[in-house]
Amino acid sequence: QLQLRESGPGLVRPSESLSLTCTVSGGSISSDTDCWDWIRQTPGEGLEWIGNVYNSGFTHYNPSLKSRVTMSVDTSKNQFSLRLTSVTAADTAMYYCARHGRGPGAVEAFDPWGQGTLVTVSS
Amino acid sequence: QSVLTQPPSTSGTPGQRVTISCSGSGSNIGSHSVSWYQKFPGTAPKVLMYTGSQRPSGVPDRFSGSQSGTSASLAISGLQSEDEADYYCATWDDSLSAWVFGGGTKLTV
Numbered sequence: 511q512l513q514l515r516e517s518g519p520g521l522v523r524p525s526e527s528l529s530l531t532c533t534v535s536g537g538s539i540s541s542d543t544d545c546w547d548w549i550r551q552t553p554g555e556g557l558e559w560i561g562n563v564y565n566s567g568f569t570h571y572n573p574s575l576k577s578r579v580t581m582s583v584d585t586s587k588n589q590f591s592l593r594l595t596s597v598t599a600a601d602t603a604m605y606y607c608a609r610h611g612r613g614p615g616a617v618e619a620f621d622p623w624g625q626g627t628l629v630t631v632s633s
Numbered sequence: 634q635s636v637l638t639q640p641p642s643t644s645g646t647p648g649q650r651v652t653i654s655c656s657g658s659g660s661n662i663g664s665h666s667v668s669w670y671q672k673f674p675g676t677a678p679k680v681l682m683y684t685g686s687q688r689p690s691g692v693p694d695r696f697s698g699s700q701s702g703t704s705a706s707l708a709i710s711g712l713q714s715e716d717e718a719d720y721y722c723a724t725w726d727d728s729l730s731a732w733v734f735g736g737g738t739k740l741t742v
Contacts (some may be wrong), residue, residue: 547732556635557678557721559732572731606677617666619683620723626677 512537514607514624515565520600522631528594532607532624539588540565543613546583546590547620550603558630562610597631604628636661637722637735639651644741650710653738655722657703661733665725667705669698672719672737681720682707717742 518530532546539546548560561571563581571579575594583590594601605627608620638656645651655667666685670678680689682698685705697708705724709716722735 555724556736557734559734568728573729574731575660579730617683617687617689619680619689620670620678621680621683621689623677623679 512618512622514605514609515596516560516621516624516627518605518627518629520628520630522597522629523633524598524631525596528592528597528601528629528631530592530607530627530629532590532592532606534588534590539583539590540585543611543616545570545610547608547610548581548592549606549608549620549623551606551626552600552603554586560592560594562620599631602629602631635736636726636729636733637724639722639735639738641736642739642741645709645712647712647714647742649712650708651712651740653707653709653720653722653740655707655735657705657724657726657733659703660728661703661724661726662700662705663703664674664727667698667700667722667724669696669705669707670721670723672721678721685710712742714742716740 513535515533522528545562545564563569563583569581578595579589580593606623607625611617669682672678686698687699693710719737721737726733
């Protein structure tokens with residue numbers, strides 16, 4: 511059973527960078543069809559898609575965050591990562607990683623999700 | 634403000650059938666399939682429905698989805714107390730070139 515788990519600092523200072531890692535277990539991140547996504551939920555607000563990365567390293571970012579986002583994948587560690595620069599209080603959120611299945615027989619949705627990690631931006 | 638519009642809340646009594654709507658536009662629901670997610674406080678979202686009306690294994694058939702034009706809906710029949718949660722719709726938006734979510738609907742049983 512595929513499981514994802516986020517890790518990283520829970521507190522980031524304004525103007526600095528937020529870095530999170532998602533570790534995939536119970537399956538390989540090297541799927542040719544799946545992509546690996548980051549999604550966040552700000553306090554009291556809805557869900558916002560940040561972007562995704564394929565095992566090839568190809569990325570697609572939400573245009574609203576594109577100038578500040580970098581995602582990468584490390585197939586040797588079965589991990590993928592998120593870096594968000596120049597953070598402000600508005601970036602305080604629960605950050606989730608998720609797989610998005612693609613292709614024949616796949617559940618074409620965000621499934622599964624990691625448990626989430628709360629990141630607070632504060633001095 | 635979310636690209637996809639959902640009612641903020643809905644309610645029902647045990648055994649009832651409730652429907653949660655998700656309204657969008659031609660660039661999102663009108664062109665792409667919708668997925669639905671169930672979220673309990675303090676836990677990660679879980680997929681309930683994908684490509685509009687497909688249920689992943691393990692999701693009870695009390696949950697059903699439909700999609701027409703620029704709207705989609707999630708129906709829950711035989712409502713149970715454990716269905717009390719937040720529900721979100723999601724799809725791809727061609728204009729925004731991004732996945733978009735509804736604002737979520739809080740279901741009270």
